[in-house]
Amino acid sequence: MGILLLTKAVFAVMIGFLSAIVLGLVLIPFLKRRRIGQRISIFVGDAHKKKEGTPTMGGLIFVIPTVVATLLLVATKKLELTPNLVIILFVFIGYAFIGFLDDVLSIKKKNNEGLTTYQKLFLQLIVALIFFYLYMQKGGETVLYSSTLNLHIEMGWFYGVFLLFILIGASNAVNLTDGLDGLAGGLSAIAFIAFGLISIAVGFEEIGIFTFILVGGLMGFLIFNTHPAKIFMGDTGSLSLGAVMAAVAILTHREITLLVVASIFVIETLSVILQVVWMRLFRKKLFLMTPLHHHFEKLGWSETDIVKLFWVAGLILTMAGVYFGVWL
Numbered sequence: 352m353g354i355l356l357l358t359k360a361v362f363a364v365m366i367g368f369l370s371a372i373v374l375g376l377v378l379i380p381f382l383k384r385r386r387i388g389q390r391i392s393i394f395v396g397d398a399h400k401k402k403e404g405t406p407t408m409g410g411l412i413f414v415i416p417t418v419v420a421t422l423l424l425v426a427t428k429k430l431e432l433t434p435n436l437v438i439i440l441f442v443f444i445g446y447a448f449i450g451f452l453d454d455v456l457s458i459k460k461k462n463n464e465g466l467t468t469y470q471k472l473f474l475q476l477i478v479a480l481i482f483f484y485l486y487m488q489k490g491g492e493t494v495l496y497s498s499t500l501n502l503h504i505e506m507g508w509f510y511g512v513f514l515l516f517i518l519i520g521a522s523n524a525v526n527l528t529d530g531l532d533g534l535a536g537g538l539s540a541i542a543f544i545a546f547g548l549i550s551i552a553v554g555f556e557e558i559g560i561f562t563f564i565l566v567g568g569l570m571g572f573l574i575f576n577t578h579p580a581k582i583f584m585g586d587t588g589s590l591s592l593g594a595v596m597a598a599v600a601i602l603t604h605r606e607i608t609l610l611v612v613a614s615i616f617v618i619e620t621l622s623v624i625l626q627v628v629w630m631r632l633f634r635k636k637l638f639l640m641t642p643l644h645h646h647f648e649k650l651g652w653s654e655t656d657i658v659k660l661f662w663v664a665g666l667i668l669t670m671a672g673v674y675f676g677v678w679l
Contacts, residue, residue: 356551360563367567370416375575379582382406387458389583405580408454410588413568414447420564434489435602436557445478446522446594450586479518483511497607517597524616525593527623527642532578534658538615538665539592540569545612545669546599549676555603578655605676612672615665619643
């Protein structure tokens with residue numbers, strides 16, 4: 352990475368971080384005054400019940416600054432508005448809106464049931480289909496390849512199905528992981544650092560700069576979200592993070608790298624799937640509770656210890672992902 356690109360990356364992180372902190376200082380008191388708080392599931396135990404009423408929709412703390420900062424850099428000619436950047440912003444805003452709608456309905460209903468599962472999936476599918484259309488319009492490749500695995504598969508229009516699966520799967524994987532203070536936010540920041548480095552290294556500077564702005568926004572958000580959390584990201588944040596992570600992987604042709612960088616999110620999702628399958632096959636639980644972080648809670652681990660373990664594991668896997676995505 353050249354000195355100019357390094358300077359741009361550092362500047363991107365800085366503006367994302369500072370603007371997120373400023374917005375957080377304004378948004379949290381506003382949400383408290385409006386009594387816009389999270390309802391806690393009865394199944395997660397007494398340790399979480401004290402979090403009842405904690406402000407939610409905290410994803411706005413990093414979504415708004417990231418979008419605004421990106422557009423300001425474009426307006427001041429510091430960043431080129433490429434078709435890739437347009438797609439990234441569309442996916443980010445689109446999935447954030449779906450999450451925001453889900454959060455608003457949950458608050459109005461005074462429970463954790465906002466959009467129904469089918470409503471949420473339908474809206475996610477619509478955004479994903481538009482993404483695929485824009486991707487093909489700009490001349491996107493429909494090849495899945497990896498030099499490491501010696502893969503070069505021309506998927507044709509089936510790549511669209513593959514793309515939809517990645518977008519919706521990644522979006523919901525981050526959503527499932529968002530269950531402990533700082534967990535999803537910290538893991539996402541680590542993953543986006545990797546994709547920022549990968550994007551710039553393989554020639555997608557505009558995507559890299561966007562990603563580093565988001566990293567700064569997430570770092571600012573974690574000031575308020577680490578234990579004890581003053582605000583939760585809600586679906587506004589989790590759905591948008593997973594979707595844009597998948598979009599970055601697709602546009603940089605690093606779909607397989609996503610599995611490495613986002614391994615913790617994948618493991619969390621697999622734990623839920625395995626639990627369901629195990630229950631149907633053997634009529635008993637494989638884990639004490641899913642997603643996996645709740646299993647560790649049931650074993651008696653403290654929330655902060657679980658988060659630190661997952662962060663460290665995420666960092667190690669992310670470093671492997673950078674190596675896999677850039678040099679192999």
